[in-house]
Amino acid sequence: MVLTELRKGDRAIIRALRADAELRNRLHSFGIIPGETLEVKGCSLARQTMEIDVDGTLIALRKDEAEKIEVEKIDADH
């Protein structure tokens, strides 16, 4: 699944970045790297932008970019 399918409060492991080299480097420099865990902190109206927490850094992403991040949801009871 991709990041945009997650809801506020969901936690997930980043699996892959389906982005071009430039965007991937950008994501990397923010710590958005496969294997890391993220948590969805919030979405703006109409889910145009979302805020995620990766290792304590809060990052805002637009829908277009979030769709390129493949994740695996961690079940809430874990």
Next chain:
Amino acid sequence: MNRETIKVALVGQPNVGKSSLINAISKANLHVGNFAGVTVEKSEVHTRYCDSSGCAEYEVVIIDLPGAYSLNDYSLEERVTKEFLLDEEYDLIVNVVDATHLQRNLLLTAELLELGRKMVVALNMIDEAEAEGIEIDERQLSSILGVPVVKTSARTKRGLDELMEAIVAVYKKPQTESKIVYSDYIEEEIDRLVRFFQERHYNSPIPYRNLAIRLLQEDTRIYKAMHDDPIWIELLPILRSALDHFYLHSGKMDIREIFADEHFAFAKGARMEVLSTRTPRARNLTQKIDNLLINKYLGIPIFLFLMWGLFQLTFSLGQLPMDWIQAGFDWLADQTRAVLGDSQLSSVIADGILGGVGAVVSFLPNIIILFFGIALLETTGYMARVAFLLDGFFHKFGLHGKSFVPLVTGFGCTVPAYMAARTLKSRTDRLITLFILGFMSCSARIPVYVLFAGAFFGTEHAGNILFLIYISGALFGLLAAKVLRTFVFKGQDDPFVMEMPKYRLPSLKLIYHVVSGQAMDYLRKAGTFILLASVLVWFASNYPKNPKLERQYETRIEGAATSEAKTHLQGKLQEELLAQSYLGRLGKATQPFFAPLGFDWKLSVSLEAGLAAKEVVVSTLGVLYALGDSAATGSRALQEQLRRHVSFPAALAFIVFVMLYVPCVAAMAVFKQETGSWLYLLYLFAGTTGVAWLFSFIAYNIAKLLV
């Protein structure tokens, strides 16, 4: 004794408190914001350093490079920083690291270590980290990185002396090799290359290991530099086999991704070894505030309310000191006339200089309050939330959430706003933002709005009217952006990936620096540019003289029966004298262009004079409507005059015109510099003037139907 100078490049990711740190060390006045786009600034610090060989004085020059998340060419800031680090002369790097985001910050540190330069790491905001329950073993970190690590805090002034000591100590010591260790398969290839260089005794300005690493990273600069070297032929097959080895081993075909993984592993490993946390607290606070401020439904209304409050505050609180300043200048003008008598000199000082500059200075309170509010939004971290909230909205109009920053700055002054647009990476996003920035009403236009809103809507409604003017200017800009995006600049969108900094209590000192700096800029403008423009306008409105006309009127005035008739004739004389002055002639010549908008020649002239600077519109109106009337230099009296001479529809059209046409010469110069094109400047000028005319025409005619 000659002091030695140490040149330090200060590098760090955005929001790590770089500028605050430099501020704390050098007490220099630097702008700090939660956003990139801060220009490169230098500052100097004296320091005294003692060791076994004795004491010496040093001059440390610190170059504050723009914040960069990594050394990619992603944004303009990153490019500037990277190019400086690679091409410029400096002695060592001070890498400022945010202790509360150690792992992410170490990604940049890893890249910096690869440059093979002397380096010191400042573990900044350590007080915040400790408050959050984060403990960092800086000795362990220092041994992992192979460079000194100093815990610092700009706020509590902790570690500042130690940092200076570390800088001098590293400066005096010889270069050491970077200690960053890669996966075995990469290390193998590095060793192979290093051995190769050693065998050839290759002459390299940086250590062999660093040279090898940069070759393996396919660094284009190194490739270019070594390309013409005969050794290149032998080097090439080694590199090719090394890269094949990498691809095979990692299963990835992108060398940058391979090294990004390495940096990440290094950063993560380093953090695990040196950092321990107790329960995080401050982060929860940011979370709680965010739950409210970026709430799906409440976020935007809260933001609009804050903006509305700021504008109300600007204009109601600012009114009082404004009246005092005006009274002061009126008094000065009266004194001048009393001392110098009725002469040319007294007129140029009282009417030209004092009238013009007085009008400008009296708006200082408004401007200070507005800048204070904007600085508050910036330093607390709220600005980034606003970009987050508004991106969905801005994106629809072909803009970027980050466009919000220059757009809001545009409410202060268009000149820094044009420069703030540099934070936008894609040229298309940037150009569109640049083109519509002029529609955000800059503070220099406040005087015009306040004058007209007060005159035609009453002081009690002025705040609401101003809010309306600002909002409609902004909406207009958005529509213009959509039009530009749809028809003129079609292209790829800039990706939106942005850090949301933690909420911070604003530092009063910092805000004071920002606000006082901007207020001084405004005054300096008033002192020079606007002074010149007001004297010019005074001259153009007083010359050429017409003694014949004056004599004619004097006879008629003497012959007048009542004092009322005398005053009337005197007024008529002033008007006729003005009408035949240079200014009057210019106004009359261009009046046909403005006639459909209901403007008389006085309004036309003040709009033209307003190209010099928007404040000049008010001072010109002051001169044109109040010349010879000593009580009329204040805006109250001017409002009276305007109400008497200008119709309501024309006043409305005038507001619309001022709202939409180009800000000023200074802004145009910066626009040209930022777009790099005279043609774009021409488009801007023609486009905004055309649009301003059209909408003034519409406003004028609608108002005429309604009134």
